[in-house]
Amino acid sequence: MIPVGWYLILGAVLFLIGALGFFIKRNMIALLLSIEIMLNAVNLTFVAFSVQHAQISGQVFVFFVLVVAASEAAVGLALVIAIFRNRESLNVDRSNLLKW
Amino acid sequence: MIEYLMDSEFLLLLLKIIVIFGGVMGALAYLTWLERKVIARVQMRPGPTRVGPFGLLQPIADGLKFLFKEDVIPTNANTFLYVAAPVVSLIPALLSFSVIPFGPSLQITDLGVGLLFIFAITSLGVYGIVLGGWSSNSKYPLMGAMRSSAQMISYELSLTLSVVGVLLIANTLSLAQIVVSQQRTLLGFIPRWNIFLQPVAFLVYVISAVAETNRLPFDFAESEQELVAGWHTEYSSLKFAMFMLAEYANMVTVSALATIMFLGGWAGPMFGPALLQTALPTVWFVLKVGVFIFFYVLMRATVPRLRYDQLMKFGWKFLLPLSLANIVLTSLIVAIAAS
Amino acid sequence: MMQTIFFVFAAVAVGAAINVLVQKHVMYSALSLILMLTAVSVLFILLRADFLAVIQVIIYAGAIMVLFVFVIMLLNLPQDEDGADRLWWLKFLGIPLGLFFLFLVIATLWNVESSVDTRAGISGSAGAIGHSLFTDFLLPFEATSLLILIALMGAVVFAKKDL
Numbered sequence: 288m289i290p291v292g293w294y295l296i297l298g299a300v301l302f303l304i305g306a307l308g309f310f311i312k313r314n315m316i317a318l319l320l321s322i323e324i325m326l327n328a329v330n331l332t333f334v335a336f337s338v339q340h341a342q343i344s345g346q347v348f349v350f351f352v353l354v355v356a357a358s359e360a361a362v363g364l365a366l367v368i369a370i371f372r373n374r375e376s377l378n379v380d381r382s383n384l385l386k387w
Numbered sequence: 388m389i390e391y392l393m394d395s396e397f398l399l400l401l402l403k404i405i406v407i408f409g410g411v412m413g414a415l416a417y418l419t420w421l422e423r424k425v426i427a428r429v430q431m432r433p434g435p436t437r438v439g440p441f442g443l444l445q446p447i448a449d450g451l452k453f454l455f456k457e458d459v460i461p462t463n464a465n466t467f468l469y470v471a472a473p474v475v476s477l478i479p480a481l482l483s484f485s486v487i488p489f490g491p492s493l494q495i496t497d498l499g500v501g502l503l504f505i506f507a508i509t510s511l512g513v514y515g516i517v518l519g520g521w522s523s524n525s526k527y528p529l530m531g532a533m534r535s536s537a538q539m540i541s542y543e544l545s546l547t548l549s550v551v552g553v554l555l556i557a558n559t560l561s562l563a564q565i566v567v568s569q570q571r572t573l574l575g576f577i578p579r580w581n582i583f584l585q586p587v588a589f590l591v592y593v594i595s596a597v598a599e600t601n602r603l604p605f606d607f608a609e610s611e612q613e614l615v616a617g618w619h620t621e622y623s624s625l626k627f628a629m630f631m632l633a634e635y636a637n638m639v640t641v642s643a644l645a646t647i648m649f650l651g652g653w654a655g656p657m658f659g660p661a662l663l664q665t666a667l668p669t670v671w672f673v674l675k676v677g678v679f680i681f682f683y684v685l686m687r688a689t690v691p692r693l694r695y696d697q698l699m700k701f702g703w704k705f706l707l708p709l710s711l712a713n714i715v716l717t718s719l720i721v722a723i724a725a726s
Numbered sequence: 727m728m729q730t731i732f733f734v735f736a737a738v739a740v741g742a743a744i745n746v747l748v749q750k751h752v753m754y755s756a757l758s759l760i761l762m763l764t765a766v767s768v769l770f771i772l773l774r775a776d777f778l779a780v781i782q783v784i785i786y787a788g789a790i791m792v793l794f795v796f797v798i799m800l801l802n803l804p805q806d807e808d809g810a811d812r813l814w815w816l817k818f819l820g821i822p823l824g825l826f827f828l829f830l831v832i833a834t835l836w837n838v839e840s841s842v843d844t845r846a847g848i849s850g851s852a853g854a855i856g857h858s859l860f861t862d863f864l865l866p867f868e869a870t871s872l873l874i875l876i877a878l879m880g881a882v883v884f885a886k887k888d889l
Contacts, residue, residue, distance in 0.1 A: 289728055289729055289732050289772065292836065293732065293736075294769070294773070296832055297736045297739070297740070297769075299828065299831040299832060300740055300828065301739060301740065301743055301762075301766075302831075303824060303827065303828045303831070304740070304743040304744055304746075304747065305743065306824070306827075307747065307820075307824055308746060308747040310820060311747065311820070312747065314752055314803075316752045316755075316756075316794065316797070316798060316803075317746075317747075317752055317755055319794070320746055320752075320755050320756060320759050320794070321746070321747075323759060323763075323786070323790070324743050324746060324759065324762065327762070327763065327766050327786075330766070330778075330782075331766055331769060331770075334770055334773050334775050334778060335773065337775075338773050338774070338775075343854050343855060343858045344858065344862065344863070346775055346777075346778055346855055346858075347855055347858050347859055347862075347863050349775075349778050350778070350781070350855065350859065351866060351870060353781065353782070353785050353786070354870040354873065354874060355870075355873070356785075356786070356790060357785060357789065357790055357874070357877075358873055358874055358876075358877030359877075360790045360793055360794065361793070361877050361878065361880075361881040362877050362880045362881050362884065364793055364794065364797045364881070365880070365881035365882075365883075365884035365885040366884050367797060367801075368797060368800070368801070368884070368885050369884045369885060371801050372887075377801075377803065468757075498776070499776060499851060499852070500776050500777055500780050500851075500852055503777070503780040503781070503784065503852070504780055506780075506784055506788075507780045507783035507784045507787075507788060508783075510783070510784055510787070510788025510789070510792075511783070511787060511788060513788075513792055514757075514760070514792075514795075517792070517795055517796075517799070518757075520799075521753065521795075521799055529799065532799065533796065533799055533800065536792055536795065536796045536799075537796065539792070540789060540792055540793065540796075543788070543789070547784075560852055
């Protein structure tokens, strides 16, 4: 028997790792990867809660999260290509033209 | 645990795994012989004749040759990924045989989401090519890998969408049940196979499947006239053999899937004594898969390679809209028939 | 048995996720993330969400990550350069704060009725999810198609050399 709580804690740990990655990594693609980790942690939590409450809606939401992840990856990577073409670097600290 | 291992159910499963895996591995070895022989005949050559009668021992000789070749790892290669790539390529290719029904009872496991499982597993196969090309650290493999990943993403779309029409009719994702759903007849004598109900989907599926397995006329990952040998230029010995085995295994998988979804799977005329009756479905299945593979080999022998931009245009501007239109039309008909 | 599987794949998921951050080259990070995604998909199977497990592999590992790997190969990126050293002290502030956040989350989750058995739950079959999508969630479902269309056009506009 596996309690729901274990899945929730695992989800929290994964989310934390993803958030940490978003803060410490400077490479644009690595940031996108960190976002994917966080989304997955949330997915795991959604499914765990869906099982706990015996309701399918949690799993439907995972489906929506997947769609958002796919769109985000497509737009994000297109941006990455555009920025790399202009600046020859993916370091987010270097893309600071619009910064005050 | 021990009790379970001695259980007759487990032993039966073990037997099935041995039969299917052994049969598939043997078939894969002899596919190389078949391919060489058929291409040779198309080009008015005799093909392999020296090793055994009709060159039938050629696959074994080839295997031994692979075994004894020097295993080269390029100095600049990324060793870990370079070694991992053939494994990543081969394992998904073989894993998909675990859900394919070769007969009414000759199936290792019947998953409720069997069809999606195969798509999931085969979509992981692209990493073998991509990693192999990237980790070789050499320009031709890299170009082959990039072409391959773009091609596989593009054609996976139309491949998956072409199947949706069949799913709308069959109402299930389990492969065994898709076969069972095709066992009635149309007008009393035509078998109710999905190829007759979904001819457009069948066309799209076959074209996309050829592209997915990187075979001619879509073999841009390899294209020996432009890229030497594409993504496996730097590979030799058993690693190369694993790539080749994976390619043939993928060919068999997509052919088997086409048979299951469009040609009625193991269905066929039944006659003879009871023992023959149990073996016949598997025979029909293997024959239908064989027809597909023969078609593949003939394609390789006769059709020239497309240009890369033609491939992309064809996939996105022709196959994808066609499969979408097919889905809309099929769901309309299904909805009208249901009401 | 089930618990062993859970712990093995949870460990793989966490290890792979940490490896995503540790690796210096983005290619290794991306590959490590694929490992994590597959491990999470196994956990979905343990939760009896078969459909989502398979969809996770098809969409994430089979499509999104291939796109990532493709872009990494296309750009032929050098090794990760370490970020600018401005605000270096944030690193030392960040780690305790992160751990505190983790502590908070776990403490909250500990109080949730965590003893619910996951075996007794519903099975997330394709039929059940599909039915729910086309009845209760029809409007959001249609909205996602619009989202994908917009993302598609956005990607084309961004990646185009000269508009």
